[in-house]
Amino acid sequence: PDGCALQSGKVEMKYMTAKEEDILTTQSYIKQGIVLDKLFRSLIVSNGHEEKVNYNDLLVGDKNAIMIAARVLGYGKDYECEILAPSGQKQKEVIDLAELREKEVDFGLFTSGVNRFSFTLPASKRVVEFKFLSHGDEPNIDAEIKASKKIMRGVDPTLSTRLTYSILSIDGEEDKMKIRKFVQNELLAMDSRALRTYMRNLQPDVDMNLLFEDNATGEEFYMDLPIDTSFFWPGA
DSSP states (O other): OTTOGGGGSOOEEOOOOHHHHHHHTOHHHHHHTOHHHHHHHHHEEESSSSOOOOGGGOBHHHHHHHHHHHHHHHHOSEEEEEEEOTTSOEEEEEEEGGGOOBOOOOGGGOBTTBOOEEEEOTTTOOEEEEOOOBGGGHHHHHHHHHHHHHHSTTOOOHHHHHHHHHEEEETTBOOHHHHHHHHHHTOOHHHHHHHHHHHHHHSOOBOOEEEEEOTTTOOEEEEEOOOOTTTTSTTO
């Protein structure tokens, strides 16, 4: 929206130094699952116009782009990893991270400065308005998921919780309790899948679905960029 530093569409980042390597090896950050967020916060300088960026405003796609840039700036563009091919054989690959491109998105469906989109559920025909989740949403989502797991033993509520936080209205109704009830009791599985697919296809991101060749059979196959411990700890 107007006044947000991210409206420039850019972030300025610095090269990784020993200070950032200290962050990457801080065990308390690793155990809490916040080590990459700490790293990215340290690397982001501004929006390119000397304005400070609010990290909580970043979308998932933004963070993925920053992750790739941080790896390239820190350890170079060549990422050596091991993947499991369809033949069942493991094979080593060297991925040029500088070759990754943005996902193709229909920006004609976007309104400048507005994180709000509409989708008609194919089965029930109800109209859902939703937003793309930002980093600022994640603490509340994580806390609710943890609390729900204690009550719903053996059930993982991640999918429904994230949908509840994404949906802004149902047929114009914006009451969060009614939205929560709708997601848990009324949202048909086929509608849920269609909505999640539409959201995933619409959200800007880095295209990390890559083409490989199975060394054993010569057949080509696609898989998402494999990110393991060597991504930010090469040679560790």
